[in-house]
Amino acid sequence: xxxxxxxxxxxxxxxxxxxxxxxxxxxxxxxxxxxxxxxxxxxxxxxxxxxxxxxxxxxxxxxxxxxxxxxxxxxxxxxxxxxxxxxxxxxxxxxxxxxxxxxxxxxxxxxxxxxxxxxxxxxxxxxxxxxxxxxxxxxxxxxxxxxxxxxxxxxxxxxxxxxxxxxxxxxxxxxxxxxxxxxxxxxxxxxxxxxxxxxxxxxxxxxxxxxxxxxxxxxxxxxxxxxxxxxxxxxxxxxxxxxxxxxxxxxxxxxxxxxxxxxxxxxxxxxxxxxxxxxxxxxxxxxxxxxxxxxxxxxxxxxxxxxxxxxxxxxxxxxxxxxxxxxxxxxxxxxxxxxxxxxxxxxxxxxxxxxxxxxxxxxxxxxxxxxxxxxxxxxxxxxxxxxxxxxxxxxxxxxxxxxxxxxxxxxxxxxxxxxxxxxxxxxxxxxxxxxxxxxxxxxxxxxxxx
Amino acid sequence: xxxxxxxxxxxxxxxxxxxxxxxxxxxxxxxxxxxxxxxxxxxxxxxxxxxxxxxxxxxxxxxxxxxxxxxxxxxxxxxxxxxxxxxxxxxxxxxxxxxxxxxxxxxxxxxxxxxxxxxxxxxxxxxxxxxxxxxxxxxxxxxxxxxxxxxxxxxxxxxxxxxxxxxxxxxxxxxxxxxxxxxxxxxxxxxxxxxxxxxxxxxxxxxxxxxxxxxxxxxxxxxxxxxxxxxxxxxxxxxxxxxxxxxxxxxxxxxxxxxxxxxxxxxxxxxxxxxxxxxxxxxxxxxxxxxxxxxxxxxxxxxxxxxxxxxxxxxxxxxxxxxxxxxxxxxxxxxxxxxxxxxxxxxxxxxxxxxxxxxxxxxxxxxxxxxx
Numbered sequence: 102x103x104x105x106x107x108x109x110x111x112x113x114x115x116x117x118x119x120x121x122x123x124x125x126x127x128x129x130x131x132x133x134x135x136x137x138x139x140x141x142x143x144x145x146x147x148x149x150x151x152x153x154x155x156x157x158x159x160x161x162x163x164x165x166x167x168x169x170x171x172x173x174x175x176x177x178x179x180x181x182x183x184x185x186x187x188x189x190x191x192x193x194x195x196x197x198x199x200x201x202x203x204x205x206x207x208x209x210x211x212x213x214x215x216x217x218x219x220x221x222x223x224x225x226x227x228x229x230x231x232x233x234x235x236x237x238x239x240x241x242x243x244x245x246x247x248x249x250x251x252x253x254x255x256x257x258x259x260x261x262x263x264x265x266x267x268x269x270x271x272x273x274x275x276x277x278x279x280x281x282x283x284x285x286x287x288x289x290x291x292x293x294x295x296x297x298x299x300x301x302x303x304x305x306x307x308x309x310x311x312x313x314x315x316x317x318x319x320x321x322x323x324x325x326x327x328x329x330x331x332x333x334x335x336x337x338x339x340x341x342x343x344x345x346x347x348x349x350x351x352x353x354x355x356x357x358x359x360x361x362x363x364x365x366x367x368x369x370x371x372x373x374x375x376x377x378x379x380x381x382x383x384x385x386x387x388x389x390x391x392x393x394x395x396x397x398x399x400x401x402x403x404x405x406x407x408x409x410x411x412x413x414x415x416x417x418x419x420x421x422x423x424x425x426x427x428x429x430x431x432x433x434x435x436x437x438x439x440x441x442x443x444x445x446x447x448x449x450x451x452x453x454x455x456x457x458x459x460x461x462x463x464x465x466x467x468x469x470x471x472x473x474x475x476x477x478x479x480x481x482x483x484x485x486x487x488x489x490x491x492x493x494x495x496x497x498x499x500x501x502x503x504x505x506x507x508x509x510x511x512x513x514x515x516x517x518x519x520x521x522x523x524x525x526x527x528x529x530x531x532x533x534x535x536x537x538x539x540x541x542x543x544x545x546x547x548x549x550x551x
Numbered sequence: 552x553x554x555x556x557x558x559x560x561x562x563x564x565x566x567x568x569x570x571x572x573x574x575x576x577x578x579x580x581x582x583x584x585x586x587x588x589x590x591x592x593x594x595x596x597x598x599x600x601x602x603x604x605x606x607x608x609x610x611x612x613x614x615x616x617x618x619x620x621x622x623x624x625x626x627x628x629x630x631x632x633x634x635x636x637x638x639x640x641x642x643x644x645x646x647x648x649x650x651x652x653x654x655x656x657x658x659x660x661x662x663x664x665x666x667x668x669x670x671x672x673x674x675x676x677x678x679x680x681x682x683x684x685x686x687x688x689x690x691x692x693x694x695x696x697x698x699x700x701x702x703x704x705x706x707x708x709x710x711x712x713x714x715x716x717x718x719x720x721x722x723x724x725x726x727x728x729x730x731x732x733x734x735x736x737x738x739x740x741x742x743x744x745x746x747x748x749x750x751x752x753x754x755x756x757x758x759x760x761x762x763x764x765x766x767x768x769x770x771x772x773x774x775x776x777x778x779x780x781x782x783x784x785x786x787x788x789x790x791x792x793x794x795x796x797x798x799x800x801x802x803x804x805x806x807x808x809x810x811x812x813x814x815x816x817x818x819x820x821x822x823x824x825x826x827x828x829x830x831x832x833x834x835x836x837x838x839x840x841x842x843x844x845x846x847x848x849x850x851x852x853x854x855x856x857x858x859x860x861x862x863x864x865x866x867x868x869x870x871x872x873x874x875x876x877x878x879x880x881x882x883x884x885x886x887x888x889x890x891x892x893x894x895x896x897x898x899x900x901x902x903x904x905x906x907x908x909x910x911x912x913x914x915x916x917x918x919x920x921x922x923x
Contacts, residue, residue: 141910144923511920534923536570538561538606549921551566551905 142381145519145536149474151185153241154194156456157385158392159403159419159437161194165392166239168399169247171202179206180227182220184213218351222322229316238353240310244388246374246395252313255370259290265318267292267358268311269369270376273497274302280378280499281308281354284362285369292367295358305497306369308354309376317366318357325356377500382471383489383515384500386454390435393417405432412444421457445480452488462526470516473537478518479526486516487532511547552672553599553648554592554656555629556585557640560605564784567890567907568872573608575660578855579782580795580836581820587663589618589626592656595668599625601647603640605632638756642749649743659737663791665777665798666738674773675740678717681769682745684761685738686710687779695800696793696834700780708735708757712772719765719772724758736775745769785870785888785905792853793834826862844879861897872908885919 143152154161167179179198185191187208199206209224221228221238228236235256237249248268256266269283282303284294296303329351351357361367375391377384394417396403405411405418412426416434420426424442432438432450439457444450447464458475461467465478469486478484491498516530519537524530528544535541535550562574569577575585589600602615607630615626629644641648641657648655654675656668667685675683691700709726710733712719723730735757748760764770778798780791796816799806808819808831815833819825823837826845834851837843841854844862852866857874860866864881871877872889878897887901890908895901899912903919906912910922 141907141923144907536563536566539563549923551563551921 144382145517145534146382146385146471146473148537149520150190151188152379154190155385156437156439156454157244157379158389158396159421159439162244162379162388163194163241164198165244166241166247167198167202167206169245169249170237170239171204173249173253179204180224181206181208182211182224183208184211184215186210214350216350217353218322218325218357221353222319222326222351225316225319229319233316235313235315238312238314242379243310244375244377244379244391245309245311246372246376247311248370248372248374249311249313251372252311252370255290256313256368259368261365263315263317264365265315265361265367266313267367267369268309268313269306269371270309270373271305271371271497272307272499273495274305276499276501277305277307278302281358282306283308283369290368290370291365292358292362292369295354295362295367297352297354297359306371307499308358309372310378312353321357321361322351325351325360382517383486385471386435386452386469386488386515387490387500389437389454390417390452393419393435393437427463439474456520471518473518473522474520476518476520476522476524478524479528481527482524483529483531484516484518484524485529485531487513489514511549513547552595552597552653552655553601554597554658555601555603555641555644555648556588556658556660557637558585558602558604558660562783565782565788567888567905568785568870571873571891571908573606573611574783575602575611576614578838578853579663579788580792580799580818580853581838583614584663584782585660586618588658588660588666589622589624591666591668593622593624595656595666595672597624597656597668599627599647601627601629601644603629603631603644605630605634634753635751636753636755638749638754638760639752641746641756642751642754645746649746652743654740654742657739657741659781661781661783662737662779663782663795664736664738664775664779667773667775668738671738671740671773674717675771678771680718680771682739682741682764683717683771683773684710684719685736685775686712686733686772687736687775689732689734691778691794693778693794693797695797700790702734708761709733710735710772717771717773718768719761719770721765722757722762733772733774736779737781738775786886788870789834789851789853789868789886792836793851796834796836820856838873872906887916 146155153163170179187210195206195208209227211220211223215223252266252268256264267283272280278299281295281297282299283292283306284304285291285306286293358367377388377391379385379388403419405414405420407414410428412428412430412432414433418433419437421438421440423440424438426444427446429446430444430448435452436450437454439455441458442455443460445461445463448461449466452469453467454471456472456474459472460477462478462480464480465482467478467484469488470484472478489501491500513532516532517534519535521538522535523540525542530544531546533545533548533550539550558575562569565574565577576583579587592600612628619626627647629640629647631640631643635643671683671685689702693699708722708724709731710719711721711723711731748763761770778794780787780794782788782791796818800816806818808817812829813832814830817832817835819837820839822839823841825831825843826847828845829843829847831849835849836853838854838856840857842859844860846863847860848865850867852869852871854860854871855873858871860877861879863879864877867884869883869887872891872893874891875889875893877895880898881895883901885903887904889906892909893906894911896913900915900917902917904916904922906922912922
């Protein structure tokens with residue numbers, strides 16, 4: 102079985118040439134440690150597709166990043182840095198994106214999982230070629246309005262010419278501790294203190310995983326790299342050979358930002374625009390909602406509308422042109438329908454992602470679920486999950502980090518059907534996760550079905 | 552002679568093991584399940600095995616090429632693109648099975664037993680009719696294992712046949728009252744003429760084909776001697792392992808490992824290393840390259856290739872997946888199954904944990920659940 106089971110960070114680096122040509126580097130990382138918990142949080146969907154290519158609001162997750170970058174004037178190149186073996190799907194995506202946005206997009210494969218800082222450091226020559234003034238770095242698994250131009254203006258107005266900027270947003274007190282926390286000087290917006298996932302409350306301003314750097318950053322990463330190497334030699338007496346203690350495995354957040362805080366080099370630009378992490382499958386539905394909403398201003402053509410002979414649409418719905426939908430179906434709000442999907446008579450879909458090739462038979466009801474590629478849902482079946490959305494009454498609430506289990510029981514969450522799952526007629530599948538290629542013969546509640 | 556093995560699809564009941572390796576290649580007592588069956592077939596004179604699969608695996612194809620060479624036989628793959636039920640695959644493989652007039656074997660890929668293929672062939676030739684199915688008792692008693700396995704007849708088709716000749720009178724699907732305690736063991740032999748009874752569509756052999764053959768007096772039953780198990784899910788995989796090892800003790804005791812520190816039936820690959828002060832067994836299988844450190848207690852487990860069990864741990868009724876690592880002072884029990892490359896940290900307790908591949912376990916699992 103081939104699996105894209107490791108978490109990834111995409112970093113987009115945007116470079117400005119002296120003549121204002123821009124280079125963007127997207128770095129897709131594998132988490133440093135293969136057995137890290139979050140490396141498998143996108144299962145079972147990650148069995149089929151690398152997370153950065155999972156469709157959110159109808160298009161691959163990464164495409165939202167690329168579209169945002171393409172808006173910045175004089176965009177020229179995108180570099181993707183990651184540990185994935187290049188595969189057909191990734192290559193096809195890159196090719197299509199190149200053609201559509203008319204920019205060069207290259208994938209640079211790391212030789213080992215080098216961490217968020219190590220990756221850009223390793224390829225620094227490629228990044229600084231053409232002498233850009235500054236560049237952006239974006240994580241792949243964030244959903245954001247990407248206020249890149251605003252970050253640029255902010256950088257020019259604040260602090261010293263070669264300062265770095267972190268995009269920040271406000272979280273509520275309790276949830277802030279799940280993220281990188283930023284303590285700022287409220288007047289100058291300088292970052293005074295940075296802690297990644299603190300155990301006690303530090304600040305309600307959190308790191309969005311979107312940064313604006315300039316080539317000076319490599320001096321700082323280089324210094325950490327040297328220090329790591331020396332520490333390794335002291336500790337082990339020899340060059341480390343296994344991935345756990347590579348000198349080049351450098352995390353921007355823990356190793357670089359923490360050191361740079363309070364030195365007059367690091368600033369935070371706070372945004373009120375939407376932002377969310379996409380760690381688990383459930384958060385993909387929430388991210389879809391955010392992007393679908395954004396389509397009103399950015400891509401209104403992607404939003405379905407009520408038409409003669411078409412299904413009834415409520416709220417924001419994306420329907421791929423090749424989908425075949427019965428006019429008596431009712432879709433939305435927050436629904437994405439993929440390529441070649443068939444939806445029968447009287448079907449109700451709400452707050453869900455229906456992946457390509459799926460077949461929803463007459464009168465079935467799909468709520469708060471992700472229906473996998475080529476799956477079939479039988480007549481009158483009910484496939485339902487429990488949304489894990491942030492509290493709508495709290496403007497700063499973020500989607501929960503979602504542990505699958507609490508007190509030994511499976512936490513009610515989004516129902517996920519893996520690829521090629523068959524749900525028989527008239528059953529209920531509630532708060533369950535079904536692994537690929539299962540042919541169910543009855544209903545299930547609150548279970549993982551292997 | 553030919554044989555058709557119904558391999559089927561993704562082997563989802565044996566997940567998480569089958570997330571890494573196709574089910575026929577999962578090692579049962581240190582040999583891929585499929586090989587137990589193929590080798591027994593070859594001994595009975597089979598030189599062409601057809602695997603009926605509904606999911607093509609490159610790994611399986613490659614391994615089959617290797618076995619072809621090794622055993623000097625032909626292995627074909629018949630790929631059903633749509634579900635064909637239990638009889639349809641025979642129709643799909645018709646051309647492969649039909650090319651001479653010799654009878655062909657059919658068996659279910661999850662079955663493990665003392666394969667009676669030679670006897671079956673003889674029995675079949677003696678009565679000269681179109682088909683013979685192997686039947687088994689619904690109660691199996693194992694005095695040496697102090698256990699008795701009862702299969703509910705009503706879950707399967709029950710077979711009613713003449714004790715002397717073996718001629719089957721009828722099948723009763725899920726009987727409400729006691730009819731017979733003999734059920735289908737999932738192994739058959741047929742004359743190629745029987746293939747004309749099956750159309751290429753989803754067909755149930757038990758419901759549509761056998762009753763007709765029985766009605767015409769063309770179907771006979773042969774009783775299976777010895778143990779039988781469907782090892783398609785972890786709990787039964789372990790039970791089957793116990794039965795198989797007991798059978799090894801009876802027929803080839805030199806294969807088992809004995810001596811200080813080994814209790815009951817234990818099978819250890821020659822390349823495995825066992826530390827000091829361990830107590831291994833009864834009913835344990837240790838795969839190739841496995842390292843068991845000092846002071847480990849293992850009972851009723853399968854430890855697959857390349858794993859490491861670190862010191863002072865206690866394992867009962869578990870399957871440790873390939874290349875996994877179990878920490879020190881770990882207690883694992885109650886059909887805990889570790890997929891490939893799982894790391895269990897020190898001093899944890901796993902009760903009925905079902906762990907998917909490439910996971911690292913940092914917390915105890917006090918109640919059975921799936922770790923994804």
